[in-house]
Amino acid sequence: MKQVWHIFRKDVRHYWREGAVSILLMAAFAWNEVRRWNPADAYVFGFNRFLSTGLPIILLMLSWWLVVARVVQGESLVGDRQFWITRPYEWKKLLAAKVLFVLLFVNLPLLIADVFLLARAGFMPGAYVRGLLWMQVPILLFLLLPVAALATVTATVVQMLLALLAIALYMIGIAALSSEIPSADFSSGTEDLQGAVLIGTCLAVLMWQYHQRRTLRSRWVLGGAAVVVLFMIVVTPYRQLVAREYPQFDASRGLPLRLELRPIETPVTREDYYDGNDVEIQIPLNVSGVANESIVRVNGVMSVIESPAGPRWDTGWQSNGVTLFPGQKRTEITLNLKRKIYDRIKMLPVRIRLSLALTVFLDKDQQKFVVPRGEFVMPGVGRCAVRSEYTNLIHCRSALRQPASLLVTTDISETTCPATQFDDALAAHGTMAHDWNSNADSGPEFSSVQSFDLNPTVDDRYGDSGPSARGICRGTPLILSRPEFLQRGRIELEFNGLRLLDYRGGIGQLGPIVLRGR
Amino acid sequence: MSQAIIQTTTSQEETSAIRTENLTKKFGRVHALAGLNLNVAEGAVYALVGPNGAGKTTAIKILMNIFGPTHGRAQVLGMESTQIAGRAFTSIGYVSENQQLPEWMRVGGLLAYLRPFYPSWDRDLEKELVKQFDLPLDRKLRHLSRGMRMKAALASALAYHPKLIVLDEPFTGLDPLVRDELIEGLLDRAEESTIFISSHDLAEIESFASHVGYLEDGRLRLSEELAVLVERFREVEVTLNAPPTAPSKAPDSWLHVSASAAVVRFVESRFDRERTSGEVRNLFGEVRDITYSPMSLRSIFLAMAKAGRNAQ
Numbered sequence: 015m016k017q018v019w020h021i022f023r024k025d026v027r028h029y030w031r032e033g034a035v036s037i038l039l040m041a042a043f044a045w046n047e048v049r050r051w052n053p054a055d056a057y058v059f060g061f062n063r064f065l066s067t068g069l070p071i072i073l074l075m076l077s078w079w080l081v082v083a084r085v086v087q088g089e090s091l092v093g094d095r096q097f098w099i100t101r102p103y104e105w106k107k108l109l110a111a112k113v114l115f116v117l118l119f120v121n122l123p124l125l126i127a128d129v130f131l132l133a134r135a136g137f138m139p140g141a142y143v144r145g146l147l148w149m150q151v152p153i154l155l156f157l158l159l160p161v162a163a164l165a166t167v168t169a170t171v172v173q174m175l176l177a178l179l180a181i182a183l184y185m186i187g188i189a190a191l192s193s194e195i196p197s198a199d200f201s202s203g204t205e206d207l208q209g210a211v212l213i214g215t216c217l218a219v220l221m222w223q224y225h226q227r228r229t230l231r232s233r234w235v236l237g238g239a240a241v242v243v244l245f246m247i248v249v250t251p252y253r254q255l256v257a258r259e260y261p262q263f264d265a266s267r268g269l270p271l272r273l274e275l276r277p278i279e280t281p282v283t284r285e286d287y288y289d290g291n292d293v294e295i296q297i298p299l300n301v302s303g304v305a306n307e308s309i310v311r312v313n314g315v316m317s318v319i320e321s322p323a324g325p326r327w328d329t330g331w332q333s334n335g336v337t338l339f340p341g342q343k344r345t346e347i348t349l350n351l352k353r354k355i356y357d358r359i360k361m362l363p364v365r366i367r368l369s370l371a372l373t374v375f376l377d378k379d380q381q382k383f384v385v386p387r388g389e390f391v392m393p394g395v396g397r398c399a400v401r402s403e404y405t406n407l408i409h410c411r412s413a414l415r416q417p418a419s420l421l422v423t424t425d426i427s428e429t430t431c432p433a434t435q436f437d438d439a440l441a442a443h444g445t446m447a448h449d450w451n452s453n454a455d456s457g458p459e460f461s462s463v464q465s466f467d468l469n470p471t472v473d474d475r476y477g478d479s480g481p482s483a484r485g486i487c488r489g490t491p492l493i494l495s496r497p498e499f500l501q502r503g504r505i506e507l508e509f510n511g512l513r514l515l516d517y518r519g520g521i522g523q524l525g526p527i528v529l530r531g532r
Numbered sequence: 533m534s535q536a537i538i539q540t541t542t543s544q545e546e547t548s549a550i551r552t553e554n555l556t557k558k559f560g561r562v563h564a565l566a567g568l569n570l571n572v573a574e575g576a577v578y579a580l581v582g583p584n585g586a587g588k589t590t591a592i593k594i595l596m597n598i599f600g601p602t603h604g605r606a607q608v609l610g611m612e613s614t615q616i617a618g619r620a621f622t623s624i625g626y627v628s629e630n631q632q633l634p635e636w637m638r639v640g641g642l643l644a645y646l647r648p649f650y651p652s653w654d655r656d657l658e659k660e661l662v663k664q665f666d667l668p669l670d671r672k673l674r675h676l677s678r679g680m681r682m683k684a685a686l687a688s689a690l691a692y693h694p695k696l697i698v699l700d701e702p703f704t705g706l707d708p709l710v711r712d713e714l715i716e717g718l719l720d721r722a723e724e725s726t727i728f729i730s731s732h733d734l735a736e737i738e739s740f741a742s743h744v745g746y747l748e749d750g751r752l753r754l755s756e757e758l759a760v761l762v763e764r765f766r767e768v769e770v771t772l773n774a775p776p777t778a779p780s781k782a783p784d785s786w787l788h789v790s791a792s793a794a795v796v797r798f799v800e801s802r803f804d805r806e807r808t809s810g811e812v813r814n815l816f817g818e819v820r821d822i823t824y825s826p827m828s829l830r831s832i833f834l835a836m837a838k839a840g841r842n843a844q
Contacts, residue, residue: 020648028636090632094598097633097685100626102649104618 017104021111025085032084033119036077043070044127047461048134051411071460078120079161083174085115086165091223093169099227109224116158121150128462135463136389136397137413142462145414152458155213163216166223167232184240188247196330197252200314200371201259204246211246215239256314256331260371263503270374270501271310271338272303273345275509278516293356294519295349297368297509304340307377309421309450309497312336314371317349319514321359327351331371339423339448348519360515368507375497377421383492385430392494395420398468406431406485407469416464420451423493424470424486431484447472450497549574549696549726550595554604557590557750564590566750567604572743577718577727579737579758582747583837588730589628591747592700595728596626609696622650625689625725627682628700633673639684640669643691650692661687664717679710686714690721697721699729703736715740738829746833748840758829765832766803770796770812771821783811787839794820799827799835 050066058066089098089108128146129139168174192198219232263269276298304310312334319327329349336345347368385408389399396412427443447470550572557565565587572578580588593599595608597616606613609623637645647653662669665683673681682702689697703711718727719740731737737744745755772794782789785802800808812822
């Protein structure tokens with residue numbers, strides 16, 4: 015421990031500037047987070063949004079990476095001329111000293127900033143100690159460990175930046191490759207395994223370098239891991255994985271919902287293109303049979319389009335996100351088609367076979383909640399308040415993470431918000447609006463306070479001018495619930511004789527201009 | 533019989549500060565070391581000399597476990613070289629001409645930083661070395677001259693009374709004054725340590741080495757006490773009564789045999805006055821005069837290097 019402390023103190027003397035910059039950026043980040051809770055910040059867009067949200071995090075990460083790189087390369091593990099390799103350094107103690115430095119100059123300031131943010135947001139930090147510590151784990155594993163591993167196989171910060179550039183290019187290549195592989199963007203495939211390979215390799219290289227200083231071999235190991243991940247992306251049988259994850263629902267035991275093609279109301283007469291390789295096809299569907307207390311989410315869609323002229327197009331699995339609630343009558347399923355295929359078959363009657371990957375949730379723990387005045391505590395959510403800058407909604411701040419699953423339902427006819435000159439007549443009783451927050455990811459989170467809006471919307475007014483919602487105000491009754499996973503499955507639909515031109519999507523959006531009329 | 537051999541080996545290991553067996557290092561297809569067998573006795577001042585690319589630095593880096601050997605083994609202070617790390621370096625002081633020091637540190641800071649690593653660090657000796665080398669404690673290493681940096685490195689490697697001091701080309705590029713200071717500093721420690729030094733500077737080596745090894749093309753051509761080596765090499769000049777009539781086969785120990793009129797010159801590498809004289813008379817018959825001149829270490833190795841090239 016004496017040696018750990020001794021090396022650590024030397025590093026502090028040498029790298030205090032890098033540490034100080036990182037701490038200052040951490041303070042700036044915390045200050046900016048508090049500033050962002052201001053209602054007006056939610057309506058900042060474009061470059062200003064980047065300046066207020068993205069830039070502080072990017073600068074903070076860069077400062078962390080600089081701290082890690084400098085302190086690791088302080089006793090460089092690359093080369094055979096460093097004075098320290100023939101001195102009585104014990105590798106475990108050297109590594110421990112470096113870890114201590116990173117913990118004290120990266121993780122501790124982050125922890126302090128997170129405690130400050132919690133307190134400032136009205137939470138008791140003492141109640142979240144475990145969560146606060148747990149927040150550091152993804153930061154360490156996903157943001158700091160790979161950089162530390164890279165620093166052990168590079169001699170200078172410049173070398174490391176070049177390596178980071180190569181990694182950025184590799185990741186762009188991976189993303190491009192994934193987008194070209196059918197079904198890859200929907201199926202999680204081997205993502206967890208890929209993550210484990212990369213994290214495990216980084217950890218192994220870090221330990222190996224400190225123990226043995228085998229730089230060339232370590233570099234090969236890192237490169238090998240990148241190739242393994244690439245290989246996994248290419249050879250993963252995505253369709254089989256989706257088929258296994260979403261087995262076909264057994265119709266004899268009852269389907270979670272029924273879907274039928276809804277006739278189009280206005281055929282397309284003319285379309286003009288903007289540039290783009292993909293064409294959006296929107297299939298309107300009538301929905302029925304969603305059981306009370308259940309919610310169906312369409313996670314993915316796969317379609318096979320066949321035309322009598324010959325061309326057959328298989329889209330592979332594409333991500334979706336449509337959520338269907340009990341009582342909902344209509345929805346639309348969107349497909350992306352390659353332009354050149356579309357152009358060949360758009361006027362022909364085609365057969366479309368749709369496969370929908372569904373997740374059924376049980377809407378449980380429903381509780382009524384009437385929105386109080388001012389700032390209030392919403393059970394299991396955090397501290398919330400009504401905001402009325404542009405629309406009437408609830409803005410909440412929760413500790414550590416957003417609720418994993420929170421459904422807010424309201425009958426918009428029961429709104430207590432005053433009418434404005436722009437409002438249509440109030441919706442009929444029983445017109446339900448929903449907002450479902452579901453966050454299951456466990457990626458790195460910088461701030462201990464998550465702010466988000468609850469703004470229920472009516473779900474089935476695609477293409478229609480449905481009832482307008484005045485929003486949520488003090489006294490508006492809500493139903494809060496926490497939908498829980500029930501089952502996954504797949505249903506198949508088949509539609510014959512469709513002319514794709516009639517289902518061309520994108521009215522009023524950037525993309526094609528589609529004119530509908532008789 | 534085999535037991536006796538083992539006992540002998542053990543006994544040798546016990547008294548050897550450095551011992552290598554068939555030590556081989558390959559970089560790709562290049563043999564940097566080709567079966568080096570070396571034995572450095574405890575208390576010796578052993579100079580490993582040889583031309584550029586002979587494998588001196590590679591040998592030292594293997595001894596210090598900076599590289600691993602391709603084949604063979606090395607023992608340093610009784611430890612396998614591949615196990616030398618951490619605490620083992622409390623007994624070893626290593627200084628190299630191209631070592632990267634923490635240049636941001638001041639001289640005093642470097643010494644203060646290294647002090648706690650060594651249980652045997654001697655503050656009085658540290659002060660003595662600082663004074664002896666005239667080290668500016670408040671100057672940053674990056675602002676020091678090459679000679680001063682070497683002196684700082686050497687001071688930091690001597691202050692803890694290492695059992696073994698390993699120096700890789702410590703005198704390269706230094707002015708004579710600094711060389712003298714370094715040698716003086718080393719000699720003051722010679723009684724308590726084994727010193728293993730690689731160098732091109734044969735004149736300097738000659739002044740203080742007790743043993744010398746000559747490495748060429750990764751092979752140890754010779755390894756012996758310096759006094760014995762100097763004693764067995766002589767420049768011999770033979771004056772004949774008449775020019776030699778026909779080329780005769782000279783003994784293997786004669787290097788660079790040349791004849792000019794009635795004078796034959798050569799380097800005798802196994803000098804013994806009576807034997808050499810007898811061999812001369814056997815070859816040339818009666819001679820008018822024979823002179824034997826002692827050789828400097830530099831002359832000896834030049835003769836050996838040239839002989840090696842001629843043999844190739």
